[in-house]
Amino acid sequence: MRSEEINQRAEPVLATSVSRLRGAASHLLFAGAGPALVLLAAGLAIGLVVGIHAGDVTRELPPMLAATMVTLPAVWVMAGIAMASFGILPRLAMPLTWAAFATFLILELGWGLRQVSQRVFDLSPFAHVHWSAEVTIASLIWLFGAAAILAAAGLVGFQCRDLG
Numbered sequence: 001m002r003s004e005e006i007n008q009r010a011e012p013v014l015a016t017s018v019s020r021l022r023g024a025a026s027h028l029l030f031a032g033a034g035p036a037l038v039l040l041a042a043g044l045a046i047g048l049v050v051g052i053h054a055g056d057v058t059r060e061l062p063p064m065l066a067a068t069m070v071t072l073p074a075v076w077v078m079a080g081i082a083m084a085s086f087g088i089l090p091r092l093a094m095p096l097t098w099a100a101f102a103t104f105l106i107l108e109l110g111w112g113l114r115q116v117s118q119r120v121f122d123l124s125p126f127a128h129v130h131w132s133a134e135v136t137i138a139s140l141i142w143l144f145g146a147a148a149i150l151a152a153a154g155l156v157g158f159q160c161r162d163l164g
Helices: 001-005 010-014 019-054 058-068 071-088 090-112 125-129 135-161
Strands: none
Touching: 010 135, 019 071, 019 135, 071 090, 071 125, 071 135, 090 135, 125 135
């Protein structure tokens, strides 16, 4: 969305009947549905391969699919971070989003190498859906809530600021 804003493609679109909220929500919808489809495809592929190898696809596919899909709320938190930074600090949106992603990646790598404590790793949304963690409904709800709050903050911020 920021590139559309910089290249002055957003203003002509928003000058039509498309509201700011609707335009931003369309991008947010893609940020939510795109990863869901990719994770679904990955889970199905992994489940089929493991199931065929094990000789029992019906037993192996559901847990493999669940293991990939459970990471979706953490991915949505990243989308929420991107939307919040775009809505509130548009000039810094890209570096802030990449910095958050890099931080989460470094935390996971550091935790895997036992250089980062569990408490520090828990700062990453991906820690709560990690394959080694006990994923609970509560953690998924908290991640979904955080993603929703971040996305809403970004939408409100975008509504209240000037383009450009």
